[in-house]
Amino acid sequence: MEQRRNERAGETGDPRENPPTNGIIRHESHMRKSGVNRPGILNPDRLGRILYDVPCKVCQDHSSGKHYGIFACDGCAGFFKRSIRRQRQYVCKAKSEGRCVVDKTHRNQCRACRLTKCIEAGMNKDGENAGGTDSRCVCVCARAAVQHERGPRSSTLRRQMALYLKEASSSPAPAGDLNPAPSSTVLNLAVPKAIPRHPMMPAFLCAPPPPPPLPAFLKVRRSLTAATHYVDTLTQV
Amino acid sequence: MEQRRNERAGETGDPRENPPTNGIIRHESHMRKSGVNRPGILNPDRLGRILYDVPCKVCQDHSSGKHYGIFACDGCAGFFKRSIRRQRQYVCKAKSEGRCVVDKTHRNQCRACRLTKCIEAGMNKDGENAGGTDSRCVCVCARAAVQHERGPRSSTLRRQMALYLKEASSSPAPAGDLNPAPSSTVLNLAVPKAIPRHPMMPAFLCAPPPPPPLPAFLKVRRSLTAATHYVDTLTQV
DNA sequence: GTAGGTCAGTCTGACCCCC
DNA sequence: GGGGGTCAGACTGACCTAC
Ligand SMILES: [Zn+2]
Ligand SMILES: [Zn+2]
Ligand SMILES: [Zn+2]
Ligand SMILES: [Zn+2]
Numbered sequence: 001m002e003q004r005r006n007e008r009a010g011e012t013g014d015p016r017e018n019p020p021t022n023g024i025i026r027h028e029s030h031m032r033k034s035g036v037n038r039p040g041i042l043n044p045d046r047l048g049r050i051l052y053d054v055p056c057k058v059c060q061d062h063s064s065g066k067h068y069g070i071f072a073c074d075g076c077a078g079f080f081k082r083s084i085r086r087q088r089q090y091v092c093k094a095k096s097e098g099r100c101v102v103d104k105t106h107r108n109q110c111r112a113c114r115l116t117k118c119i120e121a122g123m124n125k126d127g128e129n130a131g132g133t134d135s136r137c138v139c140v141c142a143r144a145a146v147q148h149e150r151g152p153r154s155s156t157l158r159r160q161m162a163l164y165l166k167e168a169s170s171s172p173a174p175a176g177d178l179n180p181a182p183s184s185t186v187l188n189l190a191v192p193k194a195i196p197r198h199p200m201m202p203a204f205l206c207a208p209p210p211p212p213p214l215p216a217f218l219k220v221r222r223s224l225t226a227a228t229h230y231v232d233t234l235t236q237v
Numbered sequence: 238m239e240q241r242r243n244e245r246a247g248e249t250g251d252p253r254e255n256p257p258t259n260g261i262i263r264h265e266s267h268m269r270k271s272g273v274n275r276p277g278i279l280n281p282d283r284l285g286r287i288l289y290d291v292p293c294k295v296c297q298d299h300s301s302g303k304h305y306g307i308f309a310c311d312g313c314a315g316f317f318k319r320s321i322r323r324q325r326q327y328v329c330k331a332k333s334e335g336r337c338v339v340d341k342t343h344r345n346q347c348r349a350c351r352l353t354k355c356i357e358a359g360m361n362k363d364g365e366n367a368g369g370t371d372s373r374c375v376c377v378c379a380r381a382a383v384q385h386e387r388g389p390r391s392s393t394l395r396r397q398m399a400l401y402l403k404e405a406s407s408s409p410a411p412a413g414d415l416n417p418a419p420s421s422t423v424l425n426l427a428v429p430k431a432i433p434r435h436p437m438m439p440a441f442l443c444a445p446p447p448p449p450p451l452p453a454f455l456k457v458r459r460s461l462t463a464a465t466h467y468v469d470t471l472t473q474v
Numbered sequence: 475g476t477a478g479g480t481c482a483g484t485c486t487g488a489c490c491c492c493c
Numbered sequence: 494g495g496g497g498g499t500c501a502g503a504c505t506g507a508c509c510t511a512c
Contacts, residue, residue, distance in 0.1 A: 015252040015504080017327055017348055018484065049508080064507090065475060075506050081478075082504080090254055093343055106330055108505075109346065111254055154510090251485040257502035286489080301488090302494060312487050318497075319485080345486075390491065390498060 015108040057121040058114070061104040068123040075107065080118045083111070084125055090115055252345040294358040295351070298341040305360040312344065317355045320348075321362055327352055 049064050056063045056073035067077035082088070090112035092098045100106065100113035107114050286301050293300045293310035304314035319325070327349035329335045337343065337350035344351050 015345075015485080018325065019505080067476070073506085074508080077476090078506055079504090085478095088255065093346060095338075101332075108252075109330060111504095251487085251503055253486065253503075255503065256486080257488090304495070310487085311489080314495095315487055316485090348485095388498090392491075393499075 056104075058117050058123075059102055059104050059107040061107075068118075068125060070122045072118075072121075072123065076114070076118060076123075079107075079111075079114060080123050083115050083118075088115075293341075295354050295360075296339055296341050296344040298344075305355075305362060307359045309355075309358075309360065313351070313355060313360075316344075316348075316351060317360050320352050320355075325352075 050062050051065060051071070052062050054063045054071050055061065056076055057070045058072055058076040061073040061075065063071040064074050064077070065071065068080055072080075083090075088111070090110075092100060092110055092112035094100050094110060094113075098113060098116065100110035102110070102114050102117040287299050288302060288308070289299050291300045291308050292298065293313055294307045295309055295313040298310040298312065300308040301311050301314075302308065305317055309317075320327075325348070327347075329337060329347055329349035331337050331347060331350075335350060335353065337347035339347075339351050339354040
């Protein structure tokens with residue numbers, strides 16, 4: 001039988017035609033976010049983050065300081081980080097191959113050209129010795145030496161741990177019946193099993209792939225972003 | 238002070254360069270999905286859904302039957318539905334304005350041209366009397382008469398209801414202290430308040446915008462998709 | 475001050491239910 | 494058979510913490 005899904009190849013993501021609602025709303029949405037009480041959202045001390053007079057060297061949007069060696073906006077910085085981290089290989093699909101416009105309005109039209117421009121503009125994973133000339137090979141060739149990851153923040157870990165402990169203590173048994181007692185599961189947190197894991201990856205975040213009694217916080221809302229990266233790294237190394 | 242976020246305008250979403258992992262994995266991911274036990278995932282009776290010999294009239298991908306009047310793939314059908322439903326207005330950003338290639342590999346490059354091609358190919362919101370000639374105006378002009386929405390499926394409502402009842406009965410008080418007793422909240426489910434709501438929208442899914450004691454299932458995993466539509470509709474009518 | 479982390483918001487398309 | 498709903502997976506960028 002044909003496996004249709006295997007044929008797929010394209011892009012996926014967010015190429016904003018309708019970006020998230022503006023900041024004010026985001027602010028509010030943060031305030032009433034599920035349970036987590038985020039500390040310093042929209043910290044007044046940091047409202048001057050954006051350098052309105054210094055353009056992003058990649059897309060000419062307002063920059064937010066230097067990123068990877070050049071003045072860049074949050075968008076391009078994040079894009080570059082993700083691309084390197086996940087070792088993305090983009091392909092320009094335009095007819096005029098590799099000549100797509102990369103400015104604030106078009107930067108999400110072609111990832112290949114955006115990344116190329118990032119590199120040409122001098123972005124460098126080391127954040128130094130950039131300049132714009134021969135700083136190539138950051139993403140494509142083997143020299144890419146992916147940037148170091150730090151794993152979840154301590155605050156995140158604390159929050160997830162708290163959440164897990166709370167759940168473990170409240171619900172006697174998840175649902176099934178062949179589950180080990182939750183108490184033993186709690187212990188497992190501190191006693192990492194022999195699961196191969198990324199060095200930066202806190203042990204208890206390495207979910208045992210098969211077993212059913214998954215700790216709840218491994219299915220965090222929807223942002224397994226970090227965890228996903230680790231998996232990528234693991235499988236690719 | 239400048240409200241930077243207000244300036245934003247672009248696209249956001251999934252323009253697949255790295256689409257979700259193939260079907261087999263999706264299948265498995267469904268099987269071990271959080272709590273929900275989805276009934277007939279990958280139903281063997283429906284594996285013949287795809288018409289491998291009939292191309293999508295929009296992008297030439299394999300079609301899955303007629304959608305909105307023409308043979309179309311799931312992607313184009315979904316794209317058309319979302320565009321109409323949310324009354325999206327796309328703008329072609331290419332230099333050769335409005336002449337972007339729309340095929341399987343390029344269909345996510347330009348939403349404006351994809352929608353245009355959907356319409357030109359004869360897609361019609363009524364799903365009938367199409368043909369490809371004068372069936373325009375489906376999205377831009379007033380004749381668009383957005384398709385009718387049905388609201389969440391009964392099965393979904395049942396699931397969410399069950400989930401909510403379970404939560405309400407287990408956890409004594411969410412976390413705060415000025416929350417009304419959960420029991421009263423349960424009652425609110427059956428006794429819709431005077432909140433203006435979409436006719437298709439089950440009353441208890443109309444979250445009271447300001448109050449803190451939000452029923453848990455209003456923050457369902459991440460798929461408020463349907464609910465979002467309703468909000469859109471509400472504000473736009 | 476910049477590196478890396480977080481996560482709400484948005485989109486895509488395979489797959490499902492139901493008339 | 495096709496309409497509409499579902500939702501995992503993927504991405505973006507504003508904002509945050511930490512070194
Ligand atoms: Zn930029
Ligand atoms: Zn390009
Ligand atoms: Zn198509
Ligand atoms: Zn176009």
